Amino acid sequence: MSDQNEKLHEPRINWINLRGLIFLHSISAVAIWYLATGRAHWATITLTIVWYWFTGLSITAGYHRAFSHRAYDIAAPLRWFFLLFGAGALQTSVLQWSVDHRNHHHFSDTKDDPYSVREGFWWAHIGWILRNRHGYEEPSLNNVQDLVAMPGVRFQHKHYDALGAIFAFAIPTALATLWGDPWGGVLVAGGLRTLALLHATWCVNSVAHWFGERPYSKVLSARNSFITALITGGEGYHNFHHRFPSDYRNAVRWYQYDPTKWFIWTMKVTGLAHDLKSASSEQIRAAQKEQDAALTAT
Numbered sequence: 236m237s238d239q240n241e242k243l244h245e246p247r248i249n250w251i252n253l254r255g256l257i258f259l260h261s262i263s264a265v266a267i268w269y270l271a272t273g274r275a276h277w278a279t280i281t282l283t284i285v286w287y288w289f290t291g292l293s294i295t296a297g298y299h300r301a302f303s304h305r306a307y308d309i310a311a312p313l314r315w316f317f318l319l320f321g322a323g324a325l326q327t328s329v330l331q332w333s334v335d336h337r338n339h340h341h342f343s344d345t346k347d348d349p350y351s352v353r354e355g356f357w358w359a360h361i362g363w364i365l366r367n368r369h370g371y372e373e374p375s376l377n378n379v380q381d382l383v384a385m386p387g388v389r390f391q392h393k394h395y396d397a398l399g400a401i402f403a404f405a406i407p408t409a410l411a412t413l414w415g416d417p418w419g420g421v422l423v424a425g426g427l428r429t430l431a432l433l434h435a436t437w438c439v440n441s442v443a444h445w446f447g448e449r450p451y452s453k454v455l456s457a458r459n460s461f462i463t464a465l466i467t468g469g470e471g472y473h474n475f476h477h478r479f480p481s482d483y484r485n486a487v488r489w490y491q492y493d494p495t496k497w498f499i500w501t502m503k504v505t506g507l508a509h510d511l512k513s514a515s516s517e518q519i520r521a522a523q524k525e526q527d528a529a530l531t532a533t
């Protein structure tokens with residue numbers, strides 16, 4: 236690798252993200268005190284749970300499975316739901332998120348994977364957010380040109396900061412003001428909910444590449460774990476996902492916990508999602524057999 240390329244990969248502190256995360260962790264600590272001392276209205280707690288799932292599904296079913304992997308097609312109302320509530324998750328625009336995630340799969344377990352677990356658990360979880368590896372401000376959108384062409388996607392990218400502030404903080408605070416709990420809105424439904432979802436999402440990059448089983452490919456660092464699935468809204472069957480990334484499911488068994496898959500299936504019933512892609516049972520069985528054979532050979 237040339238000196239110049241080495242420079243592009245040189246980690247430098249991303250001060251915007253560092254300041255933002257210190258701020259989020261601080262107001263979340265205050266939010267926990269606010270909850271523990273019984274100051275939050277029950278309606279604010281309900282709002283927090285609803286907002287967690289709206290923004291969470293916009294990441295798992297939206298940013299991840301619909302946009303990054305194109306595992307199924309979405310109708311306009313669902314696309315806008317994902318774009319607006321996805322901004323409220325404060326995990327960057329869908330374009331930036333998908334650039335990173337497509338690189339994560341394409342360069343899986345190499346140094347070009349932006350959040351490779353080979354650089355360490357901490358790096359995969361949060362370190363990569365605090366460092367700016369690329370050395371440039373604007374990401375290359377070469378690998379997401381299909382998404383750029385989708386209505387609403389460029390709009391969300393351009394106005395991400397304003398949409399993020401509105402959907403992460405302004406709307407929950409305005410709603411909680413209706414029942415006289417604006418502080419609960421900003422601290423609990425805004426700050427703590429955002430931070431909890433960020434850590435849940437990061438667990439897919441750290442915990443899901445660290446703990447669990449590898450029934451579909453032993454070459455991959457990605458692993459299957461029910462515990463990780465519980466934390467991440469069903470994204471914990473990560474070995475399957477890396478083996479079959481275009482599949483709209485992460486859990487293939489009916490008894491496995493994958494609420495994101497159930498949500499997508501419900502959207503199909505309502506007509507808002509269609510052309511759900513899935514690997515055939517023969518392909519899945521063949522992948523498992525391959526692993527069993529490799530194990531016996533060693």
Ligand SMILES: [Zn+2]
Binds near residue numbers: 439440457477
């Ligand atoms: Zn992964």
Ligand SMILES: [Zn+2]
Binds near residue numbers: 299340480
């Ligand atoms: Zn993925």
